[in-house]
Amino acid sequence: MTGTRAYHHGDLRNALLAAALEAIEEVGPAALSLRDLARRAGVSHAAPAHHFGDKAGLLTTLAAQGFDLLAQALTAAGDDLLAAGVAYVDFAVRRRAHFEVMFRPELYRADDAELVNAQGRARAALRAGVATLPTRGAPADADRDALAAWSIAHGFATLWLAGALPERVGDEPREAARAVLRRLVT
Amino acid sequence: MTGTRAYHHGDLRNALLAAALEAIEEVGPAALSLRDLARRAGVSHAAPAHHFGDKAGLLTTLAAQGFDLLAQALTAAGDDLLAAGVAYVDFAVRRRAHFEVMFRPELYRADDAELVNAQGRARAALRAGVATLPTRGAPADADRDALAAWSIAHGFATLWLAGALPERVGDEPREAARAVLRRLVT
DNA sequence: GTGTCATCTTGTCAATGGCAAGATAGGATT
DNA sequence: AATCCTATCTTGCCATTGACAAGATGACAC
Known part of the structure; x- marks a missing residue:
């Protein structure tokens, strides 16, 4: 799943959403960390902002x-x-x-x-x-x-x-x- | 209420609890900030830790x-x-x-x-x-x-x-x- | 008057959200 | 094929926060 494509993830938006569901089940929606999602998806800490603006x-x-x-x-x-x-x-x-x-x-x-x-x-x-x-x-x-x-x-x-x-x-x-x-x- | 007593607040624990109730009504319990409570009570940012340990x-x-x-x-x-x-x-x-x-x-x-x-x-x-x-x-x-x-x-x-x-x-x-x-x- | 201890402060560090500026790639246009 | 263009992603930065450590202060007991 996490093929390390250089630069372009390919399906980052959905990968982040999936990671978010996982993270929320673990720590709840309030403690969700965008940087953690980025790490789970293997991208830089600012990548999520492009797809969703903010949390x-x-x-x-x-x-x-x-x-x-x-x-x-x-x-x-x-x-x-x-x-x-x-x-x-x-x-x-x-x-x-x-x-x-x-x-x-x-x-x-x-x-x-x-x-x-x-x-x-x-x-x-x-x-x-x-x-x-x-x-x-x-x-x-x-x-x-x-x-x-x-x-x-x-x-x-x-x-x-x-x-x-x-x-x-x-x-x-x-x-x-x-x-x-x-x-x-x- | 907020008499500026030097150093010893007098009733900081209760003041923090009251401030917490206010803050939670405004932003919810998850977004509660201990430093914000400290500011509302007029004490330093680390004062709440003494009474409650952590959030x-x-x-x-x-x-x-x-x-x-x-x-x-x-x-x-x-x-x-x-x-x-x-x-x-x-x-x-x-x-x-x-x-x-x-x-x-x-x-x-x-x-x-x-x-x-x-x-x-x-x-x-x-x-x-x-x-x-x-x-x-x-x-x-x-x-x-x-x-x-x-x-x-x-x-x-x-x-x-x-x-x-x-x-x-x-x-x-x-x-x-x-x-x-x-x-x-x- | 002195010591003791709870109370509070200052200083610091790592983590986070968000912003700005730049790098890269994939596709469209010519 | 060469170039532009734009979405995508990165690096760098700053303010805020929680937590911890060490020190300052003062109330109270003796």
Whole structure:
């Protein structure tokens, strides 16, 4: 992979993004070091700046990528709300680096056009899943139901990632999430 | 407040903690700068190290303080689960700096004794509130119910803090939280 | 009055982000 | 084929930061 091409890396942009995902899984998005990424990719310390401007630029790209991947994952989960919730948690755990960046807007440029578009796609996919939830009470409660579903999935995912959950929950996020989400959905 | 006492500040430790809370609300816990805190308190750049060792030490103190405050807030909310959930969200919003540190364990020393104790108190207060939830199905579901309640409150709180919620949710976290939590509790 | 110790300062070093200026290469134009 | 052109990458630099070491100061005990 790391063929030492002289001067021109060939695919530095993607190599840096891949290295960033690795590094974020190790030390978190805030402690990310552009110079470390450059070392991992075998280029000089200033090379990343050309492709992303600054650290916020790189994280903006990752966040947009993340919202896009989340939209895909939710869409693939289909119309079943429970399945969508499990897919949400599964996404957070398997694409941990992306997920952690996505919900830390102080680290990236939240007004980036491509990012905002990807956010819209993810939001739409979320709403599509919630539409199958039997409305309790007035139909105007749809918004609240959507929020409740998003909240419980998001809360479980972040607590899982933070290591805040008791051990007896187990090490299988999908199963544990399904059991918890069922409490709201059924 | 900032009386320029020569050499001995008098209450530097607390002054630094207060400055840290301010700074975290402005730039987040990861971007916290010990030297900035020193400047805010009017002392030299190395003064914080004496009281907290390093940055992780200061954040460990804040996290422990936060779990303690959360335990108090949940206890004060009483036995009503809905009230406890609202108190949880209210805590996250009003004590944002504490809350953000608490759930970022990579920033502090998670094995600190005082911290672990405070975590235990918060956890106990949480469980006490959940005990009032009518168990659905087998009694062994109590754990799942507790997790579900914690997840939905935590998720709503973090989404609120991340600014991820749509504007139509409003600007009153307590009311919005009550509406969402009711979906699970009732 | 003296000693002792917590508190705080000054000085230093390595690492980082970001900027500026320059070097290189690959492709387009002629 | 020769030249230009532009994206890509490098080297060099500076300010900021966290952390450490050594020293200065003053409060308090005796």
